[in-house]
Amino acid sequence: MLLVACLWPGWQAVLADSAPRTVVIGSDIAEIMAAIGALEGVVGRDDTSQYPAAVAALPSVGYLRHLAAEGTLSLAPERVIAASAAGPREVLAQLEVAGVEVVRIEQGASLAALPDKIRAVARAVERERAGAALAANIEADLARLEERRNATQTVAPRAMFLLSHSGMTPMAAGRDTAGQAVIEAAGGHNAFERFGGYKAVGAEALVARSPEVVIATRGGLEGVGGPARLWQLPGLALTPAGREHALIVCDDQALLGFGPRTPTALMALHHALHGAPKGSDDVGEACGRVAYDP
Incomplete structure (x- = not known):
């Protein structure tokens, strides 16, 4: 290891910057991560996560509401990022006991919560700037939708x-x-x-x-x-x-x-x-x- 360190002084920084092996649970979480360019290190998904194609091509660990610890652990994840609907909670707790970091995104199926959900995912994967930009675009889209609805004759x-x-x-x-x-x-x-x-x-x-x-x-x-x-x-x-x-x-x-x-x-x-x-x-x-x- 000392020889490697001498020949490649930046090895520690590179290892620190590498994305952890991650499983995403929830189609909304997967789409947000794709939209902010955070799919590096993602090795698995749940059945509902079918978009974009890069996500759909990943192995599935099952349906987001009926997860099994064994199936998820088979992908050797270091981190699971889970939607609010993911469960059972006991399975997520088992993953934590096994040493997997479990990040729960609590904002659920709500339009009003969508910008905050984007920011929460972005914080979890250290893409705050990209998350802020996406959240701002979504807020503008929602405002435009409300204006259109209010103007409907x-x-x-x-x-x-x-x-x-x-x-x-x-x-x-x-x-x-x-x-x-x-x-x-x-x-x-x-x-x-x-x-x-x-x-x-x-x-x-x-x-x-x-x-x-x-x-x-x-x-x-x-x-x-x-x-x-x-x-x-x-x-x-x-x-x-x-x-x-x-x-x-x-x-x-x-x-x-x-x-x-x-x-x-x-x-x-x-x-x-x-x-x-x-x-x-x-x-x-x-x-x-x-x-x-x-």
């Missing part, structure tokens, strides 16, 4: 946010859900705000609440079997949305991940609900109307 359409995965009964988003949050942020009105959480709704409830538009993610639309199967759901054909085949489809993680892409996705959803303001070119392609011709 059309009545807020009654929307149904559809949650579906392969093999499950499709459900509508009620109050206190991410589905309701994105509907309201984009200037819509949740047709199913009377109940909490996600629930399957029958034909009678669909007709009674009369949604004017259905909002689904790409994965959710695939889960229900595509547009043709969607419009065959009992009662949906008797709603304004069903009669007009009014469907908006959005990128799953861009809209619901509450990460750096979410404000732009919400502008795209606002555009799909109300039409783009004159001269606007910042809505992106994360959400859009889907035509259906049976």
